[in-house]
Amino acid sequence: MLFNSIEFALFLPITFVIYWFVVGNNLKIQNLFLVAAGYFFYAWWDWRFLSLLILSSLIDFGIGLTLSKTESKNKRKILLWLSILMNIGILGFFKYFNFFIDSFQDAFTFFGYQIEAHHINLILPLGISFYTFQTLSYTIDVYKGKMKATNDVVAFLAFICFFPQLVAGPIERAANLLPQFYKKRIFEYAQASDGVRQILWGLFKKVVISNNCSIYVAEIFTNYDSYSGSTLFLGTVFFAFQIYADFSGYSDMAIGTARLFGFDLMKNFNFPYFSSNIAEFWRRWHISLTTWFRDYIYYPLGGSLFSKWKTARNVMIIFLVSGFWHGANWTFLVWGFLNALYFLPSLLLERKKEVNSNKWSIQKPFKILGTFFIVCVAWVFFRAPNVSTAFQYLNRLFSSSFFELPSILTPKLDMVYLMFNILFLIGIEWIQQEKEHGLDLKNVSTIKRRILYLLVFSSILLFGTFGKEEFIYFQF
């Protein structure tokens, strides 16, 4: 079920009414209802894969409970690895099986041996990368003693299948979200109305920015060999906004929806394109995944505690794993590798960490544009169907035709509207940098608030593209 679909527009109010008015007085039943709603939401995509979700949840619930009763270090280690192997095994099978088969076949062919590979026709279960990481974080935290194992199976299932963030995050930590299922939720007007505003802002990003950018991105990336370098650059800029508006728009809608039900989810994007350097960009982009890798891979590897080279190695590992997490394609690995390369100079030169600062300086706009530019170059690998196409695209982009005027793609006026809306997005987010989201309008006068609602609503109505465009991160 897509957040920007008519099905969800019906599902949400019905769930909301039952949640607060029918089962609102009993916490257990309310949680049970959230489990049912979560499973219904998931089954709407494909009910057959519901069993995987339930299996994954029950494995970690069981292992968590057993861990809490086991004191032997060895047994605890075995239990942890059992959880990791089961979860990563399921994820790996569905997501990476065919990729490894292809890669082995290519490797053998390279050395002159022809082997016949057998592929399995697999469907990637929706949201598997997200809920697998969420359940894993619970087991790891219990193992490390960072939190107590829960014996409330309903709360645990509700934590894993909480529908606002089930299929594309934010990847919540049990320590933050699970305790919210133990406490009676009280409806708060301010929280709910802010949730609705965040949903509206997310919807604007998805249907006005992302869906419209995707039209031009698809055209430019498909026929890149017939466009000038400047048009290809425009294509990468549009893709940068497409993916940002798509994913952060989804996160806004997820966080806003959760707030309607009295839950607070973690912030997933913090206006990343206003970053002055690549390290800052990664502190602001897909925060729930980046911090997951930091806490469960980077720190256990030693983080930055040892030599520079070990730190560089650790950075390289998390970026490569991050790339691989996104998909079974070499393009994502190159994307991860490139980001790690961007990261390394400041790390090796031991430049002081620059904190997110709004302090204005003459260099700041140049730093922001520079960071945006290198991020855009990396996005080419993320979007291209394969590595060689990405290189050809970049080769053409950085040719003399980069200095030509970009082709005006038709329909012309639609492109003008899109540019106008992108500027509107940048303007609002620049002003709201210190806030939780673009429409976080606490302490703003009623008249200004209403003008902004009107502008956002009008943009959705006039320029929004609806339809069946899935969120990009659904494929991961």
Add this chain to the structure above:
Amino acid sequence: MKEFIRKISIYLIIAIGIHVLLGFFADGSTDDFYQRFTSKTQSSLIVGSSRAAQGIQPEVINKILSDREFYNFSFTLNNSSYGEIYNNAILKKIDKKTRNGSFILSVEPWGFIVNKTSKLLSDNIDSISILSKMHYLSLYPNYEYLYRFIKRGWGNILIKRFENKILNSQKANLSSISGSWALLHNDGWLEVNTTIDQVNFAKKLKSAQNLYQNTFDNSKISKLRILAFENLIEELKKYGKVYIVRLPAHPELLKLDNKMMPNFNADMLVISKNHKVGFLDMTVNANKYIYTDGIHMFKTSGASVSREIALRIIELEKHN
């Protein structure tokens, strides 16, 4: 909670109200099909693919055949190739009281094909057609259509109207405008305005040739479609006279037409004789006309062909 629900309800009612209102502004500028789903049921129809949608102008024919009022209910090959789905839609669009109607059935080889791999039953051939998803074909405003097929926010209806007004004011000087735009008239004719300079036309013709060649490589003649066409003729005869018309296309594309169905004219003639209806082959003077892309006639040529069709219908009716 009450305050929250009250406010949300107000905003929702306003949003729904605006959408209801915007539905009334949808017209021929909204998209290439919408208006055909809002017009009333008809007594005389022009049916076929986009060649007919852009090429046959009811206004021109109605002036000559003043005793009837044609309505163009043609779409595109994807949506209105002959088959059960299109047949049902056509029959739904006819005013059931009609007895002396007239029906122009535009034909081309591509309207009788299916994908080579197609093993579907007759009712599934056209599952991608918009007609297979529509229940209401004569409803104003047609919210079913707007909901299902307008992928932009409905406010875009106003923008399209505004854009169309500006573009139509520049119709006289097409060469100053690059690109093209369309307007669906109240009688169902789709007017396409585009520059037709030699360079652009050559590009479009090449692309049309590639498209048809590709379709040829991947398609086969469908007996089901031919059968459906013959059934349609019999059904329409209950409401009036039927004329099969083959519209012209650029000679290069007619070559591909004839490659797909080498005996097309002869086949159509046999069908027309079997069902005792007229067959008009308008391809004889194909090189006389101007085309926007090789497939579709430019509006001035469309008017000429429409006039010629009307005159030949008069001639045919004289002889019967």
